[in-house]
Amino acid sequence: MIKKLGLAVWLLASATVAAHAETALRIGLAEDPDVLDPTLARTYVGRIVFASLCDKLFDIDDKLAIVPQLALGHETSADGRTVTIRLRPGVKFHDGEPMDAEAVKFSLERHLTMPGSFRKAEIASVDKVDVVDPATVKLLLKNPFSPLIAQLADRAGMIVSPKAAKESGDKFGLKPVCAGPFKFVERVQQDRIVLERFADYWNKDNVFVDKVTFRPITEATVRLANLKSGGLDLIERALATDIKDIKADPKLKLATQIEMGYQGITLNVGNSDVGKNGPFGKDPRVQQALELSIDRDALNQVVYNGEALPGNQWISPKNAYYQEKFPIPQRDVTKAKQLLKDAGVTTPVVVDFMVPNSPDTRQLAEVVQAMAAEAGFDIKIRVTEFATSLNEAEAGRYHAYALSWSGRVDPDGNIYSFMTCTGPNNYSKSCSPETDAALSAARIATSTADRKAAYEKAAALILPAGGIIYLYHRPVIIAHTVKLGGYKQLPDGLVRLTGVKVQP
Amino acid sequence: MTAFLARRLAEIIPTLLLVSVIIFLLQQLLPGDPATVMAGEDRDPEVIAHIRQQYRLDRPLPVQYGYWIKGVLTGDLGESMRLKEPVAKLVAQKFPVTLQLALMAIVISLGIGISAGVVSAVYKNTAIDYAVNLFGLWGISTPNFWLGILLITLFSVHLGWLPASGYVSPFEDFWLSLKTTIMPAFVLGNSFAAVLMRHTRSAMLQAMAADYVRTARAKGLSERVVVLKHAMRNALTPVVTLGALELGTLLSGAVLTEQVFSIPGFGKLMVDSVFNRDYAVVQGVTLVTATMYILLNLLADVAYVLLNPRLRG
Numbered sequence: 001m002i003k004k005l006g007l008a009v010w011l012l013a014s015a016t017v018a019a020h021a022e023t024a025l026r027i028g029l030a031e032d033p034d035v036l037d038p039t040l041a042r043t044y045v046g047r048i049v050f051a052s053l054c055d056k057l058f059d060i061d062d063k064l065a066i067v068p069q070l071a072l073g074h075e076t077s078a079d080g081r082t083v084t085i086r087l088r089p090g091v092k093f094h095d096g097e098p099m100d101a102e103a104v105k106f107s108l109e110r111h112l113t114m115p116g117s118f119r120k121a122e123i124a125s126v127d128k129v130d131v132v133d134p135a136t137v138k139l140l141l142k143n144p145f146s147p148l149i150a151q152l153a154d155r156a157g158m159i160v161s162p163k164a165a166k167e168s169g170d171k172f173g174l175k176p177v178c179a180g181p182f183k184f185v186e187r188v189q190q191d192r193i194v195l196e197r198f199a200d201y202w203n204k205d206n207v208f209v210d211k212v213t214f215r216p217i218t219e220a221t222v223r224l225a226n227l228k229s230g231g232l233d234l235i236e237r238a239l240a241t242d243i244k245d246i247k248a249d250p251k252l253k254l255a256t257q258i259e260m261g262y263q264g265i266t267l268n269v270g271n272s273d274v275g276k277n278g279p280f281g282k283d284p285r286v287q288q289a290l291e292l293s294i295d296r297d298a299l300n301q302v303v304y305n306g307e308a309l310p311g312n313q314w315i316s317p318k319n320a321y322y323q324e325k326f327p328i329p330q331r332d333v334t335k336a337k338q339l340l341k342d343a344g345v346t347t348p349v350v351v352d353f354m355v356p357n358s359p360d361t362r363q364l365a366e367v368v369q370a371m372a373a374e375a376g377f378d379i380k381i382r383v384t385e386f387a388t389s390l391n392e393a394e395a396g397r398y399h400a401y402a403l404s405w406s407g408r409v410d411p412d413g414n415i416y417s418f419m420t421c422t423g424p425n426n427y428s429k430s431c432s433p434e435t436d437a438a439l440s441a442a443r444i445a446t447s448t449a450d451r452k453a454a455y456e457k458a459a460a461l462i463l464p465a466g467g468i469i470y471l472y473h474r475p476v477i478i479a480h481t482v483k484l485g486g487y488k489q490l491p492d493g494l495v496r497l498t499g500v501k502v503q504p
Numbered sequence: 505m506t507a508f509l510a511r512r513l514a515e516i517i518p519t520l521l522l523v524s525v526i527i528f529l530l531q532q533l534l535p536g537d538p539a540t541v542m543a544g545e546d547r548d549p550e551v552i553a554h555i556r557q558q559y560r561l562d563r564p565l566p567v568q569y570g571y572w573i574k575g576v577l578t579g580d581l582g583e584s585m586r587l588k589e590p591v592a593k594l595v596a597q598k599f600p601v602t603l604q605l606a607l608m609a610i611v612i613s614l615g616i617g618i619s620a621g622v623v624s625a626v627y628k629n630t631a632i633d634y635a636v637n638l639f640g641l642w643g644i645s646t647p648n649f650w651l652g653i654l655l656i657t658l659f660s661v662h663l664g665w666l667p668a669s670g671y672v673s674p675f676e677d678f679w680l681s682l683k684t685t686i687m688p689a690f691v692l693g694n695s696f697a698a699v700l701m702r703h704t705r706s707a708m709l710q711a712m713a714a715d716y717v718r719t720a721r722a723k724g725l726s727e728r729v730v731v732l733k734h735a736m737r738n739a740l741t742p743v744v745t746l747g748a749l750e751l752g753t754l755l756s757g758a759v760l761t762e763q764v765f766s767i768p769g770f771g772k773l774m775v776d777s778v779f780n781r782d783y784a785v786v787q788g789v790t791l792v793t794a795t796m797y798i799l800l801n802l803l804a805d806v807a808y809v810l811l812n813p814r815l816r817g
Contacts, residue, residue, distance in 0.1 A: 032776060034586050034587065035586070035587055035588045037588075040588070042542070042543070042544025042545070042546075043544065044545075115554055115558070116551060116554045116555060117551070118543075118544060118546065118548065118551055120548065120550065120551075121546060121548040121550070121551075122546070170588065173588055174588065174589065188597065188768065189587055189594060189597065189773070190598075190768040190773060190776060191670070191671060191766075192670075215670060215766065216766070217669055217766040218763055218766070219653075219763065219764055219766075221653055222656060222668060222669055222764060222765070222766065225653075225656045225657060225660055225661050225668045225669075226667075226668040226669055226670075228660075228661045229656075229660035229661045229664055229667070229668045231660070231667050231668045231669065231670065385779070386779070387535075387536030387537075387540075387541045387779065387780075387781055388536045390536065390540050390541065391535055391536045392535075405545070406545060417547075424546065424547040424548060424549055425545075425546075425547060
């Protein structure tokens with residue numbers, strides 16, 4: 001009897017211990033995020049924290065298809081001007097306030113009207129938000145805009161607690177209140193961001209972690225050392241050169257995906273006199289010659305150990321919008337030389353190649369330099385600090401610029417602002433009314449087939465002369481300890497913790 | 505002494521004003537537009553215009569300076585563009601971290617540097633002297649980031665004794681705090697220890713050849729007392745001044761070491777702010793460190809005067 005009683009006490013005690021054993025997860029970030037306000041945030045690394053903190057109306061799946069998150073679904077009217085969104089019922093914010101149609105209206109209007117909002121341009125097509133009933137909102141658009149739902153699957157679709165947002169105004173980011181799986185606890189700038197499990201989360205049965213700490217560690221080598229020594233459980237942006245090392249470590253696991261963005265070389269075709277009178281401003285055949293001198297597979301091997309995906313368009317060959325009619329051109333030095341001859345330029349063609357200072361872009365530049373030399377280019381590499389390079393690019397003081405783009409779910413986000421005449425990211429200042437028309441048509445068209453047809457027209461104009469040579473799509477490299485179960489990597493590089501379990 | 509102090513304190517004000525102008529102007533020389541950097545990847549022209557207006561980047565330089573210095577004089581160092589936090593709060597958050605690291609580094613470097621210097625002077629031109637000199641050369645020529653990564657690999661990854669990076673306040677957990685800061689403090693202290701060793705060695709050699717040391721030996725004092733009590737005391741004055749100056753440098757934040765060990769101190773704050781063109785933070789941190797440097801210099805001067813009355817007047 002006493003033995004049985006003892007056993008019962010022991011069982012009860014261990015059960016209590018198990019119930020109270022807190023599962024904590026420590027994540028190493030490559031940078032310190034900026035302000036944690038979905039309306040004012042601008043960095044990629046900030047989105048990694050938001051993935052645990054702020055749920056969005058929609059999310060994406062591993063095939064980049066849009067799936068509902070805080071929404072249950074949506075319908076777009078036949079004329080494309082009205083989007084009705086049905087909301088998930090019974091969802092609460094971290095402060096206990098209800099996440100309903102009023103809150104959605106408030107958040108979208110905040111994105112649209114708050115001074116300095118980074119979201120305004122993303123959802124500028126929204127004219128008015130109407131509350132139909134507590135679980136339905138209707139977005140009235142100024143004009144049809146197909147990428148809208150994809151925008152609502154990112155920061156523009158994050159819904160914040162109206163009560164908290166009204167109280168803290170533009171300081172909301174210091175103590176954000178959203179409806180994600182984890183709620184904000186504290187932040188010490190450049191040291192840590194701590195979140196804890198939200199007990200009333202709508203999908204709480206799939207959250208198995210009690211506490212998450214994000215720690216910014218800039219050095220990739222040190223991030224990995226922390227993971228190996230047990231100081232961290234997961235790190236983002238591990239180096240491609242460390243992949244072998246990570247695979248060889250029995251305590252670590254690798255989760256990779258191909259990014260939504262791309263690495264390219266922007267060519268100055270018409271930005272300032274440097275561009276207009278430069279090698280790429282006079283004749284598009286010089287751009288084609290440079291492209292033909294590059295062996296993308298070799299480049300991928302050298303810079304990314306073969307882990308990137310070579311490409312030649314603004315979206316990867318795996319994307320539904322990839323134009324098969326325009327395959328990746330193979331390296332052809334003879335043809336490249338001929339093109340330069342036909343263009344009537346004197347060789348070697350001197351190119352001022354501006355390269356933001358990071359190990360992989362520097363390496364890329366050196367490989368391109370060597371390859372292009374064979375075709376008759378004399379590439380002068382100018383390694384420049386990133387903020388300075390943006391200024392130089394804007395002022396047009398460059399011939400070629402190694403620029404990457406982190407990528408958006410909808411193809412529009414990877415091309416429109418780069419290739420339209422007045423696009424804010426159009427550093428090359430390539431401008432053609434036909435390209436503008438084709439890209440605008442792709443925004444209005446609603447079916448995938450119609451949009452793809454519009455992009456085909458755009459690709460025919462952009463790829464041979466548009467001022468960007470797309471090289472490859474980089475790998476998203478996440479490493480974590482084997483203790484983490486159920487972790488899945490999506491192409492956007494964000495860390496989603498729903499469904500993730502930590503083994504003791 | 506009072507007159508000396510008053511004069512020195514009065515000198516601080518114009519010095520700091522000059523420093524503030526220099527900080528402000530130097531920063532303007534940085535290429536790159538803060539509004540463009542802040543606008544992020546999407547670079548919405550409307551957002552850029554708003555940032556320029558909000559942070560008065562569209563106003564003439566003297567006006568911008570006027571607003572800043574007016575704020576500084578009322579204790580407001582401005583707001584971080586990137587983090588939307590008051591700069592004064594960031595400074596208050598980072599200062600204790602940098603202070604702890606600096607003090608630990610100074611203790612380590614004084615400990616290693618002075619003892620190695622004394623030993624090498626006492627055993628002049630012997631194998632011990634050469635070995636200590638070799639160590640000194642190694643300390644001076646080892647890059648901090650390299651030594652840092654090496655230590656992390658050894659003590660964190662292979663041995664698992666110390667956390668690879670991060671920081672814990674000593675008020676939260678004293679031992680853990682010591683564990684997180686010992687490697688970066690050693691890295692910082694190591695390079696300065698070598699400098700101190702060289703200085704101590706030459707000062708000691710000079711002292712050991714002095715008449716009063718010969719007298720002490722003639723009196724029949726033991727070698728231990730001669731070295732530690734007579735020679736070392738006199739040799740240490742310039743060394744301690746050197747230490748005080750180094751402390752000032754350490755307090756301005758150890759950029760590379762803090763970066764490698766992810767220590768959230770002044771150095772890391774400064775680097776992040778420069779790369780993000782977060783002007784208000786760069787200005788605030790620089791002004792605070794300049795002030796500390798000036799004050800430490802003043803303290804060193806006062807100590808000198810106290811030690812050497814001939815300097816008064």
